[in-house]
Amino acid sequence: MRGGRHVAAVSDASFDLAAGECLALVGESGCGKSVLASALLGLLPGNAQTAGTAVVDGIDLLAADERTLARAVRGRRVGLVPQSPAAHLTPVRTVRAQLEETLRQLAGTPRAELRPAAVAAAGRASFPVDLLDHYPHQLSGGQAQRAATALALVGDAPLLLADEPTTGLDRDLVERTADELRRHTDTGRGLLLITHDLAAAQRIADRVAVMYAGRVVELTAADRFFGAPGPRHPYARGLLAALPERDFAPIPGMPPELDALPDGCAFAPRCPLRSDTCRAVPLLEDGVACHHAPRPHAAEEAPRA
Template sequence: MYDESQPFFRAKQRDVEVLHNLSIAVHAGEVVAVVGASGSGKTLLADAVFGLFEPNSTVSGRIWFDGQRMDAAGLAALRGHGLSLVPQSVSHLDPMMRVGKQVEGFANGLTKAERRARRQQLFERYGLGPEVARLYPHELSGGMARRVLLCCALMDDPRVIVADEPTPGLDLDLAVRALDDFRAFADAGGGVLLITHDIELALRVADRVAVFKDGTVVEETAVANFADPSLLRHEFTRQLWHALPEHDFAAEGAERDKGTVPLSH
C-alpha cells in the first residue's frame, strides 16, 4: 500500500501485514467456524486457502491438502476440483445465464448428460424444483440463490468447502437451513471452513470455533466450551460470549481490551 501520510505524488510504498502467525486445520467430518469482527481479515483467509493473491502481495507459509503440501499451482488445480468456495455474495452468479447451466458448468470433467444428472440430484436434495434450472439469478429469492451457490460448490463432489459469510441477507429460518446443509455435508465425510461474523449461527453447526482477531486466530476451542466463559482462554473470546443476546449483550471485560473491534451483527 502507499503511505497515506505523504503527499499523493510522493507517497512511498509500505508493507501492511494482514494475516500473520496463522494456523488452522479442517478435518473430514467436521465444521470449523472462523468467527470475528468485520474487517479482521477473514475473507482474505478464504482467498489464501484458494491461492488467490493480489500481484503485489508478499506471501509465505504452508498449506496441506489431504496430506500433501500444496504450491500455488497445486492450489489452482484444486479450485473446483476438491476444494470449493461458497462465496459471500450472490453477485457471483452470472446475471445473463440461466442458473441450471451455471451450476452444470462447475463440473467440466463430466459429460453433458452426467452434469445434468448431477445438477438435478443436487437441486432435488436442496429443494429446488426442476423449473428453477431455467430461471435467471434475478428471478430467484435470496434463499434460492444461496442454495444455487451451494449446488455450484457441490457439483465436483469436493472434499472441503470454504463458506465465506454464506448467510447475510437471509432471515433466520433460511440461514439456519443453509448452515444445516453444511452440517449435512460434513456428516457425510466432507470438511467445512465456515467464515462468519454470526457466532450464534456458527455455534449451532460447528464442531470447533477459531476466534479471529487482527489477522490471526487468537483461540481455537470446542463449541461445548462456549457453555461457560470460564472455559474460554482469550479475553476477546470471552467478550464475544458476553455479547451474545442470551447473555444480555454484557461486554464484560471490555475495559481490559479497549482495542477490540465489536463483533458485527
C-alpha cells in the same frame, strides 16, 4: 497495500482441520477471515501472500501455481461458498446452465443425467427449482446465496470453505443451510465455516477459532466455547456477551486499523485485563493467545492448533 505500504491482513492464523470436522472461524468484520479464505484458493494478487503453508490433500495451496490451482484444487479439492455470491455467478448464464456445467466438469455427470442432477443439486442447497432458469440478476440476495452454495457442493471437495453462507437468509433457511453443510462433513469432508452467525456456528461446529486483527487468538472445542467453561480470551468472551440472547453487552471501542496496530496485544486497548505485560505479543499456547487467560487444567485435553 495501503498508502504505498504493505499491511499484514493475516499474520498468524495456524490451525488444522481433520476429515469430517467443521471448524468455525469467527470474529468482527475486517479481522482477516475472508482474506484467509481467498489466500487458500490463490485469489489474492500475486504479491499479497509472502509466507506460510496450507496443505490440503498433499498440495501446498500457497505454493501452487495457477495451473495447479485451476485444474486440481478449485472445486475439486477445495470448494468455495463465496461471501458475495452475486459477484461470483456468471451473469449471462442461468443457474441451471451453471449447475449443469459444474456437474459435467467436476462430477463427470453424463449429459443425459444433467437435468435431474441439477434439480437434485439445487435441492441440497434449498434453492427453488422453479428459479433454475433465472439469471443471477433476477435472484434476491438469499437466492443467489443458495445458488452459490449449490454450486460449491457439486464437486464434493475434501475441503469446503463457506464464507458467510447464511447471509441474507431467514432463520429457517439458515438452519437448513447449516444442516446441509454439516452433512457435507458427515461424509468425511472438512468444512471451514467463516461466519458472523454464532448461532449457526454453535449448531454445526466441532471447534471454534476466533480471529482478531489478523491473528487467531483462541482455538477450542465448540461445546466448551458455547457452554462450560466458555471462552478464555477476553475478546472471545466479549463476542458471546454481545449476543442479544446473552448479556447484549457490546465490546467497548473499535477494532484497530491494520496499518496502525498497537504494540504488543492488538486487543489491549479494549481489554479489561490489560496490563504492562500486554506490551508483548501473546502467542497461541494451549489454545489461547492472551497473557491473562486461564490455562486449561492438566486433566483437560489441549485443543489442536
